[in-house]
Amino acid sequence: MRIHEREYTPVNVAEWFERRSYHHAQFQDVEALARRKREVDVSVSVVLPGRNVADTIGGIIDQIHELNERAPLVDQILVVDADSSDGTSETARKHGAEVYSENELLPQYGPAIGKGDAMWRSLTVARGDLVAYADSDTRDFEPQFVYGILGPILTDPGIRFVKAAYRRPFRKGEEITLDGGGRVTELSTKPLFNLFYPQLTGFVQPLAGEFVAPKELFGSIPFFTGYAVETGMMIDVLRTVGLGAMAQVDLGTRQNRHQPLFELGKMAYSVVRAVARRLHQEGRLGQLVEPHLSESLYQLDSYVHAAASPEGLQLQEHVVDIVERPPLNEVLR
Numbered sequence: 001m002r003i004h005e006r007e008y009t010p011v012n013v014a015e016w017f018e019r020r021s022y023h024h025a026q027f028q029d030v031e032a033l034a035r036r037k038r039e040v041d042v043s044v045s046v047v048l049p050g051r052n053v054a055d056t057i058g059g060i061i062d063q064i065h066e067l068n069e070r071a072p073l074v075d076q077i078l079v080v081d082a083d084s085s086d087g088t089s090e091t092a093r094k095h096g097a098e099v100y101s102e103n104e105l106l107p108q109y110g111p112a113i114g115k116g117d118a119m120w121r122s123l124t125v126a127r128g129d130l131v132a133y134a135d136s137d138t139r140d141f142e143p144q145f146v147y148g149i150l151g152p153i154l155t156d157p158g159i160r161f162v163k164a165a166y167r168r169p170f171r172k173g174e175e176i177t178l179d180g181g182g183r184v185t186e187l188s189t190k191p192l193f194n195l196f197y198p199q200l201t202g203f204v205q206p207l208a209g210e211f212v213a214p215k216e217l218f219g220s221i222p223f224f225t226g227y228a229v230e231t232g233m234m235i236d237v238l239r240t241v242g243l244g245a246m247a248q249v250d251l252g253t254r255q256n257r258h259q260p261l262f263e264l265g266k267m268a269y270s271v272v273r274a275v276a277r278r279l280h281q282e283g284r285l286g287q288l289v290e291p292h293l294s295e296s297l298y299q300l301d302s303y304v305h306a307a308a309s310p311e312g313l314q315l316q317e318h319v320v321d322i323v324e325r326p327p328l329n330e331v332l333r
Ligand SMILES: O=c1ccn([C@@H]2O[C@H](COP(=O)(O)OP(=O)(O)O[C@H]3O[C@H](CO)[C@@H](O)[C@H](O)[C@H]3O)[C@@H](O)[C@H]2O)c(=O)[nH]1
Pocket: 049, 050, 051, 052, 053, 080, 082, 113, 114, 115, 118, 134, 135, 136, 137, 138, 207, 208, 209, 210, 226, 227, 228, 229, 230, 231, 256, 257, 259, 267
């Protein structure tokens, strides 16, 4: 597949939003979509990065198999496991996925560093012309999580990257706050994109873990490790193919597993660092000293968090290791 053409240049974000936002129902004729896939002669890998997701991964794999029985859209279901302690690998294998430990892929790069690294390494074993990533902790995974994102890229030759969009409820016990989820997205990523990458402001869920692109495109861009991966990827894909080749699809609603606020602080820090790296690279951020505190006080890559606790005020230091992996095509050359 070609990845560098720029067939459509949006006039502005609003115009792009109108033209490049889809709804999964537009692709619910999955048999027609599978025929289209045959016509354009592409294969598809679905990659599920997972860390301790034994409770959800089996159901997700089953859903993909069921979809495939209706219409053969997926050629490979790949699980990249973060050496989970809860039996994620065994469960995934039992449900018929191809399973790798993230650490057995490209072992020369040392132990894998979080989700982004697992995704990057998975490209060495993903055989599809198109690679679709999806989170594996989704409780309400539905077949449109696969066919919805495949729809635009299979049917419109001008589209090279498709991102999921959805409503995100916040769930605490039995209590649900509609649209209360996606705290990092709303409080870090969107404000940063507004200020520095306004072309990306039309994406409803820029951090969504569900997206698809040609493997060739994923191989041509660097991957940030950890939770910086989606932020960096949005910027790098924009630079590589242009906004006109990017699209989003409304998949309905997605309920994820919520992390505590403090953990999300670290995630937001990853987002900020990815943006800072790119701004620095583009000459828009004069000085970038990573980490922000001097090495004599703290370790490299530390995130310092001051908090009040029942034991009094505390100063904690946490490692947020953000490395930029080179484009895989260069590594494999
Ligand atoms: O070290 C890790 C951490 C997570 N995961 C998996 O990655 C997926 C998403 O991780 P999660 O911790 O559930 O992320 P969220 O809190 O939901 O974060 C959102 O925002 C992140 C930052 O952009 C994205 O990476 C996620 O896909 C997106 O769902 C899940 O299947 C995890 O099991 C790994 O494989 N390895």
